[in-house]
Amino acid sequence: MNDNVSLIKKSGERIDNIQASVQAKKIFIDRSDILIETGDLIQRKMSNGGEDTYKVIDPGFHEKFGDIPAGYQMTHKKLGLPEAKRAIQNITVTIHGDNSGNMQVGNDNAMNISEFNQKFTQLIQEIENSSIGNKAEIIQELNKKKEDKTALQSSLGILLTRGAEVATLMPAIGALLSILG
Numbered sequence: 001m002n003d004n005v006s007l008i009k010k011s012g013e014r015i016d017n018i019q020a021s022v023q024a025k026k027i028f029i030d031r032s033d034i035l036i037e038t039g040d041l042i043q044r045k046m047s048n049g050g051e052d053t054y055k056v057i058d059p060g061f062h063e064k065f066g067d068i069p070a071g072y073q074m075t076h077k078k079l080g081l082p083e084a085k086r087a088i089q090n091i092t093v094t095i096h097g098d099n100s101g102n103m104q105v106g107n108d109n110a111m112n113i114s115e116f117n118q119k120f121t122q123l124i125q126e127i128e129n130s131s132i133g134n135k136a137e138i139i140q141e142l143n144k145k146k147e148d149k150t151a152l153q154s155s156l157g158i159l160l161t162r163g164a165e166v167a168t169l170m171p172a173i174g175a176l177l178s179i180l181g
Helices: 081-089 113-129 135-144 149-160 163-180
Strands: 003-008 014-022 026-029 041-045 051-058 071-079
Touching: 014 041, 041 071, 113 135, 113 163, 135 149, 149 163
Parallel strands: none
Antiparallel strands: 003 014, 003 041, 014 026, 026 071, 041 051, 051 071
16 A cells, blocks of 8 residues: 545545555555545545546445455546546535535536426426425526526525425436536
8 A cells, every 4th residue: 555545525525645556457445434436536646746536437345354454446547637627627516505515516518408408397397396485486596597507506506405395306406417517
C-alpha cells in the first residue's frame, strides 16, 4: 500500500489520505470503514506532482478471510485529464436554502428534449395526484422555469427541501434531474 489516494463520492463527499495500491487494472484498499460504490472517483497524487483520476467500475469489496483483511479489490477506468475534470465537475450542484443539501446533477448543457418533456410531464402529473400543499402554485412555478435549466434545477432542489411531504415525488424529481444533468 504505497499510494495515497482520495475517494470522491458521487454525493460530493471527499475522503483523503487512504492508503492504497494502484495498479494498471486494479486498485487495492485494505479498509472496510468506508463505502466505495460504482461511479465514485479515486484520485492519486504522485510524488512527481502528477495526478491520476480513476472511475470505479466494480468496487470488489470482500470480507475478512483468515489473515486477509476486509477491503476492496476494485476494477477501474483511468480517466484522461479532460474526462477527469468533467467527472469531478459533474459530481454535485449545491442547492441553497432551508434544509439544503447536495444533489447529483450535471452541468452539461446537452439533454434529450423528448425524454425531458416526458419526465417533466410525469412529474407534473404526480404533483397533481399528490397531497402536497400549493399544487397549483408549484406547477405554475415549474412551468415558468421549464425553459431555464438552472432555474428549474434550483426549483426542484427547493421542492426537495419539503422532506416527507414530497417523498412520493422523489423518483420523478430524480428522473427529471438526471435528464437535466
